[in-house]
Amino acid sequence: MFESVLVANRGEIARRIIRTVQRMGLRAIAVYSEADADLPFVREADEAILLGPANPAHSYLDAAKVLEAARVSGAQAVHPGYGFFSENAVFARAVVDAGLIWIGPSPEAIERMGDKINARNLMEAAGVPVAAGTREPVTGLEEAVVAAAGIGYPVMVKTAGGGGGIGMGVAHDEAGLAKAFEQASRAASRFGGTPAILLERYIERARHVEVQILGLADGTVVALGERDCSVQRRHQKVVEETPSPGITPQLRERMLAAAVRAGEAVGYLGAGTVECLVDADKQDFVFLEMNTRLQVEHPVTELVTGVDLVEQQLRIAAGEKTGPAPAARGHAIEFRVYAEDPKRFFPGPGKIDIWAEPSGEGVRVDSGYAEGNTVTPFYDPLMAKLCVFGQTRQEALERARQAVADFKVVGPKDNLPFCAELLEHPEFVSGDYDTGLVARMRA
Known part of the structure; x- marks a missing residue:
């Protein structure tokens, strides 16, 4: 196992990765822009290196600066999180060429799955259904x-x-x-x-369902269940849950097997996600794309399996053997808490005057901000991920209602009122919804 990890990201995902890195007794190195200097992830890292101004092109997306930060800090490995360089094969190769460990799949796998046309052709050849x-x-x-x-x-x-x-x-x-x-x-x-x-x-009444896979160091690919990501605005996910309430056990089995074949077809290493579209009426599915990185919604899989996916990424990158995939239990839901208008979903950044996170049994909050911080317009407006777990979906929904009500954000706009509205909507409550749900709510 390497001893130090540079986290090439920001906000809640940087903070979440740092937490696991430090729990494992490793040194966590953060990089940050001038706009993020006061955020919790910078303070909580063992070392933090300023990259440059707020513009991502001159900070988080400046490969030379990130690699130089790794060099001067003595980092041995680089974790890209999601977004930014996470699915950039050129950067992954640069990390490897610099003598560092890339915590992710091979640059070749990233490249092959990064082009949607190439990916669907490859999946079709591997026996994975495509539209x-x-x-x-x-x-x-x-x-x-x-x-x-x-x-x-x-x-x-x-x-x-x-x-x-x-x-x-x-x-x-x-x-x-x-x-x-x-x-x-x-x-x-x-x-x-x-x-x-x-x-x-185009599938008229589709559900967006994805399968979490892990490509292990010995070449084995395992599936850790599926997540339903059908609650979307402008084709962007807002709420995710596992298990999906809209698929049968038989369809689930087929989807998981197809996802494993997909990973095997590219020699996948580490955490990845095979995204599918499910025809809700026909109970059939087709391959959509493969995300060669950790997903925003990974916490719901962690809650039902007990697996720390970041830890798995680190151990797999170090070549360590990992145990068998555990059976999932219970139900988990994630709500993305954005600094945005809850009606039209336009960003509404600003200084956070009050930030009070909910707590209690089955409640997990992965946040990137704290009271007194400012949500700037330079990056994605995601402030936190509110996750709940219950033994049943009904229990998870009840805990979600209370957690959403207890989450207080004053200053920037926030979409918590939308989350509360969704939790009372008959389609979502029943579990019988599709990717058009939010559009219907706002029609």
Whole structure:
């Protein structure tokens, strides 16, 4: 086992990784921007190194500065968290070339799964179900019109590179296709990705369900259950739960087996997630994409399995053998607490005048801020993740209602009123919901 880890991230995920690194008796090194100097993760690390100004391009996304921080601090390993460099094969290679341990899958696996078209073709070859769609990059609207006619409307239009639902749109006809194609192309350019576009058959009543996998040091791939991430706004996840209340035991078994095959197909190492779309009516699923990193929603899997996924990442990266995957128990739900308007979901940063986290049996809060801190407009507005566990889904819902009511944030805007509203919504309470739930709530 290495002795020191540089955490190449910020906020709640940096704080969460630091906690496990230190619990394991290792030295945790933080990097931070000028805008984040007062955040808890900087104070709690064993050492913290300033990267530069608030602009991520000159701090968290400046590879040379991050690698220099690793060198001067004597770090032996680098953990990227999620976002930023977490799925950047070029940076992963640079870490390895610098003689450091990369806590994540190989750069080759990141590269192969980073392009959605390549990934779906690879998954299809491995026997993982995929939706009808384009097998080659689509670069022009005329080509897209022909492809959509072959697939059949409605179609989902998205960038071939990148993740997180950025630039995604649904087209029900040629006019809609032109609009969605332009939107996806703009997003690809804005975020520096490939200009290639992917078209897939759109599932009208879909659930977004993902499987947590671990690629072990001995080459084995195991699945640690699934998470339902169907509560989304603008194709971005807001609430996640496990187990999914919308799939049968038989479908769950098939999804977990397919996720293992997906990991084996790329020689996956460490924590990763195989994301799927489930047809709620047909009880069938197709591969969506693979996230070659730790997910924002990993705590719900930890709550039902008792497994510390960050610890597993560290041990696997060090080449240590790990035990068999434990059986899941109970039910867990995560609410992403954003500094945003609860009605229209627009960011609302600001200074935090009051920050009071809930506590109690079955309640876990992974936060990146404290009272007196300022949520700045430079980064994602995620402030914390409120997670609850219960022996049953009903118990988890009851604990969630109390925890949401007890969570007090004054200063920036927050989406806790939305969380409270969701917990009383008949569709969510019943468990019979899909990715269109939030849109229906705001119609």
